[in-house]
Amino acid sequence: MRWMLFTLLVFPLLVTAQTDSPTLELDADLTAEELVRDVFASGNCETIFNIQPIGSNPDGIGFFSGPSNIVGFDRGIILSTGDIRDAAGPNSATNISTQLQGRQDDPDLSLASTGNIFDPSGIEFDFIPLQPTVTFRYVFASEEYCEFVNDPFNDIFGFFISGPGINGPFSNGAINLALVPGTNQPVSINNVNFSRNASFYLDNESPSVRDVAGCGGNSEPGPRFATIEYDGQTVILTATINLQTCATYHIRLVVGDVQDPDLDSAVFLEAGSFDLGGSVSLEGESPDSSALIVYEGCAPTTLRVQRGEDSNPDLDQTIAYRVGSTSVAVSGDDFTAGTGQVTIPAGQNFAEISVSARADGTVEGPESLWLVLDIPCACYTDSIELVITEPEPLVVGLDEAYFCPDQNVRLQPAVTGGVPPLRYNWSFGSTETSPELTPPLPNSIRLDVTDACGQNVTRTIPTFSSAPPELTLPPQDLTACRNEPQSITLDLVGNGNIEVTYQLNNGPIETQSFAGAGRRTWPITRGGNYRIISVQDGACRTPVNEVIRADFYEPTINPRLTNPSCADTEDGRIEVTHLPTEGPYTYSWTGVSPDSLLATDLAAGTYSLRVTDGLGCFDERELELRAPDPLMGVAINCLEIRRPPLRLTAAGGRPPYEYSINGQDYWPAEDFDRLQDGAYYRLRIRDAAGCEFEQPDFFYPRASPRSARLPTFIPQEVAGSVEVVPDYLVPTDQIAAYRWHPAEYFDCASCPQPVLAAPRSQPISLAIDDIYGCTDSLVTFVAVDGRVPLYVPTAFSPNGDGKNDFVSVFANDQQVATILSFQVFSRWGQLLWEDYNFLPNITQRGWDGFLNGQRAPVSAYVWVATYELTTGERQEASGTVVLMAD
Incomplete structure (x- = not known):
């Protein structure tokens, strides 16, 4: 056991002092x-x-x-x-x-x-x-x-x-x-x-x-x-x-x-x-995704192998790459691209791959080259396309240099082809692309241009001192109709292309170029004052202050239309003005007869006007008058009738509307409640333009969430009938149809208050269609009382005095159609008497109290009656009767 015991006082104090860390x-x-x-x-x-x-x-x-x-x-x-x-x-x-x-x-x-x-x-x-x-x-x-x-x-x-x-x-x-x-x-x-x-x-x-x-x-x-x-x-x-x-x-x-x-x-x-190896990506010099160009015989193109976000920057990262199988260019013959492996040093974010293309002297056109990351087990990959091609020939154009003795001249060579960057070397020591010189110029100037691939072109030009250019405007009439061709004529003197600077109506500075000196025409499409500011040729600029005016005429029509006030009235109006040009003017209408600038009493429709001035310039316009929508009567739908209070309105025309039932006193829509529910009126409607419409048979309904209520239940005697009286909540004329169900139990299934004869207790329903398309479905219950009012006396005394001599069957003949059988039994169940198939209520059609010719003993007897109701249903009843002593 490795165990050491220290009995120290300072140790706990140190622990206590540092426990808050x-x-x-x-x-x-x-x-x-x-x-x-x-x-x-x-x-x-x-x-x-x-x-x-x-x-x-x-x-x-x-x-x-x-x-x-x-x-x-x-x-x-x-x-x-x-x-x-x-x-x-x-x-x-x-x-x-x-x-x-x-x-x-x-x-x-x-x-x-x-x-x-x-x-x-x-x-x-x-x-x-x-x-x-x-x-x-x-x-x-x-x-x-x-x-x-x-x-x-x-x-x-x-x-x-x-x-x-x-x-x-x-x-x-x-x-x-x-x-x-x-x-x-x-x-x-x-x-x-x-x-x-x-x-x-x-x-x-x-x-x-x-x-x-x-x-x-x-x-x-x-x-x-x-x-x-x-x-x-x-x-x-x-x-x-x-x-x-x-x-x-x-x-x-x-x-x-x-x-x-x-x-x-x-x-x-x-x-x-x-770290098992972070991801990398291949990136070219260009920020876009286009293929990189590698020119044969030129400086190498450099690619970057860039660390991914998951790569550890504190470690070297070695990446293999290879030439893609779809490449057209051949490694060694057409290009070189390093060793196939590159290492990003620790602390660096990328390494470079240099790709060089050999100048083989053969024009082959573009050849593609793909470099691909070669990590077969990685979950990522990347590739980049390069295109190997011959550099375009370097072409240098430089025109002869004309100069004014008192103006600087800028040399502007036209260079195409080659591979940038281009180097310029002028004979007077400048390396600028377009240098500016101060006269006098040397008798000749030489330019050497060299591109990145070593192509070199030399151009030598002579220089000439030139007189300032001149511009004159011969007399001319610049008047035409709009959209007709018109040109300014100029006489120009100068060397090479000539540029004229001008302003139109004191607007922005603009230029117009001409190919050489002589009389030139300048096509124009805009009218106004053309102020010519300067004229410049290939060498000099001369200030000019000439103004010439060009006019394009058109009597542009400006119409003012007043539409007809009502859908069927002819009170429309067209009033026209036009830009003044040269008179006299002629006015040609179609669809209306006047030859002036005002046409009145017009119906809705399309009209046209052509205005021609004294120069033959014209403007033509189609002019459309639109009538308001026709004024229409009050239309009521189901949704409106079911959401009281009733909100009614006309349609068409120009709201707001007013209403009258006598043609004199008009009132707004909020006062419709002055009319009587269920009444018919001749309703006149007037809109904000004074247009009127008559609705001769306007029915004023009553708004209600439903059309009727049925009783909670309807009592009915068995084999009897009962009149069903709904509580109608709207006027009768507001209802279009009644449909009672089951229809066969009603004497009139399409009537408002039919008579019901239900064979048993059950639900019945009523469907009501009103004149506005609403349908109510109502259900109630008919409760049929199964007790039949059949009566057999409880006692009789067969003593021949004509009173209570028989025990007979009595019933409501509206309910009981036939007594099918009537039987009398003793208390011990012995059948004593019977009768069959007779009508109820026949006093002497019963038992007279005798057995075998002898009066039966005083006692209580049991009776059983089988009967058929007027509905065809058969039922049975029983009871006791007492035979009384005299």
């Missing part, structure tokens, strides 16, 4: 899959798989976060031999331990250690690297610092990687990546501590513990004393290995206690530091 946040609830994919790994490609935890303790692996001055980075994975939650500061004791799972051998830690392994915790997975170099950053921390430095048994950890090209001493030929920088020694408590490789060690003890354990150091507690539990830790270390791209490797990241489960140790893995 920020510390680590720890979470053991994430799975190994989440920790590797979402925390540890970087890159956009899914090249990690078969992720599994090591050990049977879920509290030994998890996620941590906190200020970067605690561990060295602010978030990542923690692998611990104890409970990861014990890692949070302050450093409350020198011997924090959590026994997780006891002794448990590990295939790699057991080979690296001479003692038994306890509480192993870690993660293992397979991965495919997209670049040759794979790295990640980590920190090792332990409670065994510093008391157990140089102890033969120390907690142990390792990063064991196996796969193609690796042949090491651990399981599956793995090697350990957790090495002291610059050595082959594994990172451990004995190899990195206060005395050995101390530059990689960070102390976190109290001064008293250092003093007792002989660990050296100063009199201050470690700088992370209040923020992390472990007594010591390494600086940030980087695990690095070169691998084969696109091959599959396996890595085990594991930490364990050695010899006993006491004193926890942990490994912190930086989030996002497991």
Whole structure:
């Protein structure tokens, strides 16, 4: 047992004083899959798989976060031999331990250690690297610092990687990546501590513990004393290995206690530091997506291989590329494009690929070349198109130089073809594209133009002193109708092309060019005052102050239309003015007879007018008068009639409207309620223009949500009938139709108050259509009283006195049609007398109280009657009758 007990008073005081400092946040609830994919790994490609935890303790692996001055980075994975939650500061004791799972051998830690392994915790997975170099950053921390430095048994950890090209001493030929920088020694408590490789060690003890354990150091507690539990830790270390791209490797990241489960140790893995290779892109010199041009025999074209956002800028990134199979150009014969591999140095965002095209002396036209990123296992790709072509011939044009003795001259060569940038070299020393010279000029001027591919063209021109140009305007009449051709005539003197600068009606400065001197015509389409400001030839400019006027005439029509006031009236009006030109004027109408500028008493329709002036110029217009919509009567729909109060209005014409029933007194729409519901009127309607319309049979309805109500139920005697009287809520004339159902039970199924004869209790319904298209469906219930008013006396005395001598059947003959049978029984059920098929209410059609000629004994007897109702239904009734003594 590695155990040290310090009875120190200062140690708790130090802890208490620093507990307010920020510390680590720890979470053991994430799975190994989440920790590797979402925390540890970087890159956009899914090249990690078969992720599994090591050990049977879920509290030994998890996620941590906190200020970067605690561990060295602010978030990542923690692998611990104890409970990861014990890692949070302050450093409350020198011997924090959590026994997780006891002794448990590990295939790699057991080979690296001479003692038994306890509480192993870690993660293992397979991965495919997209670049040759794979790295990640980590920190090792332990409670065994510093008391157990140089102890033969120390907690142990390792990063064991196996796969193609690796042949090491651990399981599956793995090697350990957790090495002291610059050595082959594994990172451990004995190899990195206060005395050995101390530059990689960070102390976190109290001064008293250092003093007792002989660990050296100063009199201050470690700088992370209040923020992390472990007594010591390494600086940030980087695990690095070169691998084969696109091959599959396996890595085990594991930490364990050695010899006993006491004193926890942990490994912190930086989030996002497991870098399998970030994405890259190919980019050309041009910002757009067009193909890059590579000219044969010219300077190389440069491409950029640009890091992606997921690439680690702190590492070199090596990328392979190749020539695409669809390329027409042949590598070596037509071009060279580097070695097929390029490295972006650490700290840089891009590397360059230089593409050169050979000048083979053969005109082949454009040949395409595709360069493609060559990473077959990546989830991304990129390519760029280049076009190899011969440079266009360089052509230089330079006209003879004319100059005025008192004006500067600008030389303007016309250059086409070649490959930019172009270099200009003038014989007078200038390198400008278009230099300006001050007279006098030399007798000749030479220009050399050279392009980026070395093409060179030389031009030499003579120079001439020139007299200023001249402009004169001969007498001319510039008068025409609009849209007729018209031109200004000029006499020009000068050299080469001549340009005239002018203003029209004091507007903006404009120019007009002419091909050489002589009499020239200048086509114009706009009228007004043309003020000529200057004239300029190939050498000189001469101020001019000449004004000439051009007129284009058109008697443009300006109509004023007054539409007819009503749909059927002829009171429309057209009044016309036009622009004055040259008289006399003639006016030609169609559709109306006047020959002046005013037409009245017009109906709605289309008219036309042509105005012609004394010059023969004209304007013609079609003029349309529109009548208002015809005034129409009040139309009522179902929606309006169902939403009281009633809001009625006419239509067409020009609202608002007024209404009258006597043709004299008019009232607005709000006063319709002065009319009587259900009455007919001769309604006159007048709109805002005074137009009138008569609605001779206007029916004024009553607005109601429904047309009628039915009783809650209707009582009816069996085989009887009853009149159904609805409560009608609107006038009778407002209803168009009645439909009772079932129709066969009503004497009139289309009447407002029919007689109902229902055979049994049941629902009945009424559908009402009103004259506005509304339909009401009403339902009620007819309750048929099943008791038949059949009467048989309860006693009789057959003594021959003519009173109550018979027991007979009496009934309502409107309900009972026939007595089918009438039987009398003794109290013991013996049939004593019977009769069949007779009408009710026949006094002597009954039992006379005698049996076999003898009067029956005084007693109570039972009778049974079967009868048929007027509806055809058969029923049965029974009762008792007493035969009385005299």
